[in-house]
Amino acid sequence: MPYTPHTEYDRTAMLSELNLSSTDELFREIPENLRVQKGSLSLPNALSEYEIEKHLFRLSRLNRSSFDLISFLGAGMYDRYIPSTVSAMISRGEFLTAYTPYQPEASQGSLQTIYEFQTMIAELFGTDLANASMYDGATSMAEAAIVAHGINGRNTIAVSDLIHPHHRQVLNTYCWAIGLKTEVVPSVNGVCKLPEVGDQFACIVVGHPNFLGNLEDLSAVREWCNASGSQMIVSTDPIACALLKPPGEFGADFVVGEGQCLGVAMGLGGPAVGLFGCKQEHIRRIPGRIVGKTKEVHGDQEGYVMTLRTREQDIRREKATSNICTNEALMALANTVYLCAVGKNGIKQVAEASLRNSRYLQSKLEAIGMKKVDSSRYFCEFAVDLGKNAAPIVDRMLERGFLAGLALGEYYPARENQLLVATTEKRNKEEIDQYVSELAAEVGR
Amino acid sequence: MNQEFAGIKKRVPSPKLVFEKSSPGRVGCNLPSITTPEVDLNQELGETRSELHLPELSELEVVRHFTNLSHINYGIETGFYPLGSCTMKYNPKINERVAGLSGFTQLHPMQPVSTYPGAIEVMVQVQEFLAELTGFDAISLQPVAGAHGEMTCLMLMKAYHAAKGQGSRRIILVPDSAHGTNPASAARCGYEVKAVPTDANGNSDVAALKGILDGLGSEIAGLMLTNPSTLGLFETQIEEICQLIHNIGGLVFCDGANMNAMVGTTRPGDHGFDCMHLNLHKTFSTPHGGGGPGCGAIGVKQELVPFLPSPIVCRNSNGMAQLDFERPESIGRVSPYFGQFLMEVRALAYLLSYGKEHIHLISECAVLNANYVQEKLKKVLPPAFDRPCTHECVLTAEKYKKEFGVRALDISKRLIDYGFHPPTNYFPLIVPEAMMIEPTETECKETLDKFCEALILICEEASVQPDLLHQAPTSQIVGRLDETLAVKQLNVRWKPST
Amino acid sequence: MSQLPSELKYTESHEWVRLEGEIAFVGITDFAQSELGDIVYVSLPEPGRILRKGDSFGAVESVKTASDLYSPISGEVLEANELATNQTELVNTDPYGKGYLLKVKLSDPSEVGSLISAEQYAKLLP
The missing domain is CATH 3.90.1150.10 (Aspartate Aminotransferase, domain 1)
Structure with missing residues (x-):
């Protein structure tokens, strides 16, 4: 085996150091009845490296990816271009195969990149600070809601029905386990309709852009939070933040989001990366790692360490701010390299291209009588009415070479005829024209 | 010091932050050009942002910045990494190659299920392999990290007790030697934590455990136990411990942080555990990435299967891999999609490289x-x-x-x-x-x-x-760093000088 | 050897109490501060909070540990020492003086009898 270097000679030498004659004796403390006979498990046979590649290549070819299909599907994960520098940098063994930087002297590379990551996310979100990442956008949001409960002791989490349905399901699971209640806030015209002000709400969670791509009135949300004494949590898209006035500048207490769009492969949903920013005053309550800048004890050289560690589970145990330990450091590094590679102007270009493509798509669809459903402002994704059940259309559009979007009926029964479509910077005029003409043919316009 | 050991001297000035290397107008990637008509952004978006302080670098500068930072970072590929409890084993290169196949990386999690049978087959194969290795009836790949897997198992316990009308069980037992994630995960599920002491031989103190169970048995939801323990010792009385917990109606969770000691030699499912989590990023060679991503599959016995996170991935009666969303008793989703799918691909490559013959x-x-x-x-x-x-x-x-x-x-x-x-x-x-x-x-x-x-x-x-x-x-590039100063004068982000 | 003023009363969880009539000053002992090392954070309750003997009323933290504080006596918090929360090093350098933590109005003065003396506390230390 290439991964276990022990030759027969090594084995004998090592066992003799231990005064043992066989490796079986290493396991003498395990009761005999609990031991497995070597080779007795019902498992596939070992494969050579080439056979592994062949096996997995064949399985991969059974899938139809966004390299095979032209994608207009968004809904929280986006088919965006990943610069070649990103994969090259995150494949470097020094980053890829390092553990959490518990020994700062030997981990300055990871630590500095995390500090840069925290800076860039806080900048995009308009928050005082950001942590070193969470698992994904959904758990990032659930964690923020639990922090909000810790701040004001209230037990009801108000959540907009235009938060990603899967994210709401994760929030529900987290809240059920810890004993909190979620209350779904309805929407009108594709934006959230704020509930009556009430002192039962720990927080309100809104999307900006929301699941339908629409922009919420964050000033109104802030006012509602002031009146209710609740925390304001905004789930956002970091690409949209390149153009929008960021949620932090509207006074959001917590800004969370999915970082996949910043240089991470969709990968059927994982690994993704949770972004988490907040106001300075909440820093001691937040989950996850935080890297800070400091100096040497016996010198002037500056360096980075993980800080405010007493919030974390290994020190604080059941009183920790969260149980999170491993986060998504490598994906956060991908975000960092991405933001450096596209840079200040590149991310604006990506955002603007996505927005312009969506406006063009909207106009082409409207020309064939397919209307954007909600009149609210939006970023680069919107619901369009097909006039008939959208789910079968999505399936049939596959045959025409398109991932047409998301049929909304499964999540919002009243929107059965609606398709959620998104355009990224990867789409161009020609593809949009082709998509619209194929969709027209399929729907019968 | 013996010259043979001397590490490379790296006492050079600290590298600049990437923001300090920025020069207005530089571009690090040739992005697709925009082909659709111009629009008025302010009109479309309402309020737009004024400033955006992100760096501007050429592609080479970007590559150098991160390459130089990688040089002051230690990984398994740099040298020996004997970090206890973290299983810093070699991460095979073939794993990376197959996980990079576009038929896996370019899949959207909400595209029609019919378009990714190969991905579902990968998940089922990983599950089947792990189920056989651990001795559990079913595996879920939805948890995305070890602590997340622990928490998911506790949620399953909670749902199980609630379904039996035993929702009042409020205590989780955790050994005094346990990882901090154990009590922290218990707290996340609303449980109170009670410690079980360790005896003079390094085993869980069975006599003390019996004492606790005598007094509080009906209030105990379960026990979280790491086997082998965090002391690196096999719990020799594991069967008895599991039996004691079962006798009072509780369940036993195995913290799988130490699965590497057992792969192909002994199976936690046979020890009497009801559920466990695995760290694919420890035992099954997916890279740690400087602190993540993890990959926290869980294994459960039949009695917990109805509560598993939804959807589950399984084979139908024809042997075809499929998704099952009809899970009325499920705790719901713990993560939005299928867990860390690309890590699951890596784990499958690793498992297949050992196979039945060599896994032990x-x-x-x-x-x-x-x-x-x-x-x-x-x-x-x-x-x-x-x-x-x-x-x-x-x-x-x-x-x-x-x-x-x-x-x-x-x-x-x-x-x-x-x-x-x-x-x-x-x-x-x-x-x-x-x-x-x-x-x-x-x-x-x-x-x-x-x-x-x-x-x-x-x-x-x-x-x-x-x-x-x-x-x-x-x-190293720095000596010991002042962690007190780091807390007292918090500096967690760069700010542009005004 | 840690300092143990004989006029103070102590707890097994390393808090001390100084009585001035019905008012009690509460802090952590010299031993506790030296075990913790550099204290970087002190969290204390708002004035007005009613504490029962044994209640957890806050925490002191160093970089790598956090230690919960338990009220040695019952009563109402009159003052949380802002000097201790703002200049946490005072808890290290002057734990019995400027680095005290709380001023409490006793609700049950008889509880003082259950606290231990400097001599008894000294025996608990390693």
Whole structure:
């Protein structure tokens, strides 16, 4: 085996150091009845490296990816271009195969990149600070809601029905386990309709852009939070933040989001990366790692360490701010390299291209009588009415070479005829024209 | 110091932050050009942002920045990384190649299920492999990290008790030697935590456990137990412990952090556990990535299957891999999609490389390496318990603290100067001046010999020149950093100078 | 050797109490501060909070540990020492003086009898 270097000679030498004659004796403390006979498990046979590649290549070819299909599907994960520098940098063994930087002297590379990551996310979100990442956008949001409960002791989490349905399901699971209640806030015209002000709400969670791509009135949300004494949590898209006035500048207490769009492969949903920013005053309550800048004890050289560690589970145990330990450091590094590679102007270009493509798509669809459903402002994704059940259309559009979007009926029964479509910077005029003409043919316009 | 060990001197000025390298107008990637008509952004978006302080660099500058930072970072590919409890084994390159196939990377999690049968087949194959290895009836790949898997298992317990009308069970038992994630995960599920002590041999104290169960039995939801324990010792009375918990109506969770000691040799499902989590990023060779992503599959016995996160991935009666969304008793989703899918691809490549014939080599060589290190070091750093260890050994440096004022941390920092990553220090909490060494199976005898030799030399230095250790490391870009200052003058982001 | 003023009363969880009539000053002992090392954070209750003997009323933290504080006596919090929360190093350098933590109005003065003396506390230390 290439991964276990022990030759027969090594084995004998090592066992003799231990005064043992066989490796079986290493396991003498395990009761005999609990031991497995070597080779007795019902498992596939070992494969050579080439056979592994062949096996997995064949399985991969059974899938139809966004390299095979032209994608207009968004809904929280986006088919965006990943610069070649990103994969090259995150494949470097020094980053890829390092553990959490518990020994700062030997981990300055990871630590500095995390500090840069925290800076860039806080900048995009308009928050005082950001942590070193969470698992994904959904758990990032659930964690923020639990922090909000810790701040004001209230037990009801108000959540907009235009938060990603899967994210709401994760929030529900987290809240059920810890004993909190979620209350779904309805929407009108594709934006959230704020509930009556009430002192039962720990927080309100809104999307900006929301699941339908629409922009919420964050000033109104802030006012509602002031009146209710609740925390304001905004789930956002970091690409949209390149153009929008960021949620932090509207006074959001917590800004969370999915970082996949910043240089991470969709990968059927994982690994993704949770972004988490907040106001300075909440820093001691937040989950996850935080890297800070400091100096040497016996010198002037500056360096980075993980800080405010007493919030974390290994020190604080059941009183920790969260149980999170491993986060998504490598994906956060991908975000960092991405933001450096596209840079200040590149991310604006990506955002603007996505927005312009969506406006063009909207106009082409409207020309064939397919209307954007909600009149609210939006970023680069919107619901369009097909006039008939959208789910079968999505399936049939596959045959025409398109991932047409998301049929909304499964999540919002009243929107059965609606398709959620998104355009990224990867789409161009020609593809949009082709998509619209194929969709027209399929729907019968 | 013996020249042979000297790490490369890296005392150069700290690298600049990427923001300080920025120059207006530079571009690091040639992005697709925009082909659709211009629009008025302010009109479309309402309020737009004024400033955006992100760097502007050329592509080469970007590559150099991160390459140079990688040079001041230590990974498994740099050198030996015996960090106890973390299983820092080699991460095979074929894993990376297959996980990079576009038929896997370019899949949207909400595209029609009919378009990714290959991905579902990958998940089912991983599940089948893990179920057989661990002795559990079903596997869910939805949890995305170890702590997330632990928490998911506790949620399953909670749902199980609630379904039986036993929702009032409010206590989770956790050994005093447990990882911090155990009590923290219990708290996340609304449970109260009660500690179980460790006995003089390093096992869970069964007598004390019986005492707790006698008094509180009907209030206990379950026990979280790491096997082998965090002391690197196999719980010899594991079957009895599980039986005791079952007798009072509780369930037993196995923390799978130490699965590497058991792969192909013994199965937690056979020990009596009801559920467990696995860290694919420890045991099954997916990379740690500087702190993540993890991948926290869980295994459960039949009685917990109805509550598993939805959807589940399974085979239908024709053997076809499929998704099952009809899960009325499910706890719901714990993550939005299918867990860390690309990590699951890596784990499958790894499992197939060992296969039925060789899979036992993982635990066999891991345990051999750890016992070898324990034996070679026992004169200078005695084990906390004088027993055969499993895949890691827990040693104590207590005498150096007492005699020379040298702490385990000082020894560890000195190891960096000798070119090795330190072991885990001060864990488990119940061992004074603990040094927890986990060599893993992928290290050869020569590396272990050299590491032991270095530690023996360091222990000698501790008695004659303790300051060498107090001041270590001196070979890195920075010496010891002031963590007190870091907290008192918090600086967690760069800000543009105005 | 840690300092143990004989006029103070102590708890097994390393808090001290100084009585001035019905008012009690509460802090952590010299031993506790030296075990913790550099204290970087002190969290204390708002004035007005009613404490029962044994209640957890806050925490002191160093970089790598956090230690919960338990009220040695019952009563109402009159003052949380802002000097201790703002200049946490005072808890290290002057734990019995400027680095005290709380001023409490006793609700049950008889509880003082259950606290231990400096001599008894000294026996608990390693």
